[in-house]
């Protein structure tokens with residue numbers, strides 16, 4: 001049985017969390033073949049801020065941010081290993097000085113390239129500490145550098161995997177000892193660092209599982225599984241126990257922050273089940289994603305906030321026909337945007353997009369030359385899988401619907417945020 005475990009940032013956020021992880025592994029009847037690990041806590045966000053500071057002109061801001069990262073990681077090392085054992089602290093210091101050198105070297109390079117050189121240090125640091133700690137407590141493991149295993153093309157920040165090369169390299173690892181590998185990062189065959197996209201560690205686990213033809217993947221989170229709505233936003237959300245790859249992909253596509261959307265395809269291809277369990281309640285029944293889903297028809301609710309609606313109309317009273325749609329979607333692709341909802345009419349195309357200023361503004365600028373635009377900001381998009389009409393009516397009551405879309409399986413409604421509750425309630429009714 002080849003199992004791959006993935007632990008996210010929350011499960012290793014400090015020394016106490018790492019100790020807990022060690023106990024969890026020591027007490028577990030299954031020892032994973034590979035452990036995929038994210039950066040500690042919010043380190044990746046801190047590295048993004050460090051990168052911005054490095055590219056800016058405020059040297060002291062940059063120094064402070066680097067020092068904060070250093071303090072965080074060294075405090076964890078000290079809490080775990082004490083002040084006597086300096087070997088781990090030395091490795092952490094060496095990584096931090098590489099990180100610093102990298103900023104000097106790449107601060108004027110193309111941003112995406114600089115980003116991929118910088119951002120993976122969170123995972124290099126966390127795996128160094130966790131690997132050493134597990135060895136210390138008798139859970140023998142080998143630390144591996146993902147940049148020598150996960151081989152990708154050079155599409156920075158969203159690299160595409162070279163499956164053949166990656167498989168070959170992963171299969172060459174010893175199957176006798178547990179391996180620890182950084183999530184989220186890879187490199188080109190020429191050794192240039194790449195990343196797989198934010199929150200990409202889940203995808204890393206799927207890549208490794210696919211290439212090793214694993215029997216299962218376990219993603220350990222701070223919630224006991226997948227829910228039919230975000231439990232922080234819906235006060236009566238319930239856990240989904242069995243869902244199919246297809247349904248999970250639909251939920252991820254609609255923005256459910258369950259697992260990285262790219263994770264499921266490589267698993268489905270090899271029929272590798274994915275379990276989502278909580279490191280806080282490891283004995284609770286997990287959610288299982290596999291071919292078979294008992295919960296596939298259960299209504300599920302996904303909120304996407306900070307949405308923008310653009311109503312796009314040709315200036316000359318002509319039709320919003322295919323050539324015009326082709327033009328608009330071409331700009332959308334160039335801007336790196338994804339339409340969360342598409343609606344339209346004879347002389348109008350409406351797009352609901354994430355309010356991602358760096359991407360949105362160039363797109364709006366391109367549109368403004370040829371089209372009349374009406375823009376609504378600060379919107380909330382509610383998507384519902386398998387809704388009943390009664391549920392839809394209940395969830396829309398008292399709120400203006402700015403745009404909507406429905407098909408046999410999914411309904412979407414766009415509201416003003418100001419008209420939405422802080423905490424939602426799933427209406428009673430079928431499976432309510």
Ligand code: ASP
Pocket residue numbers: 008009038039044045122183184197198199200201202
């Ligand atoms: N550390 C990376 C991020 O925060 C990857 C991950 O956690 O999955 O995006």
Ligand code: MG
Pocket residue numbers: 008009038199201
């Ligand atoms: Mg994460």
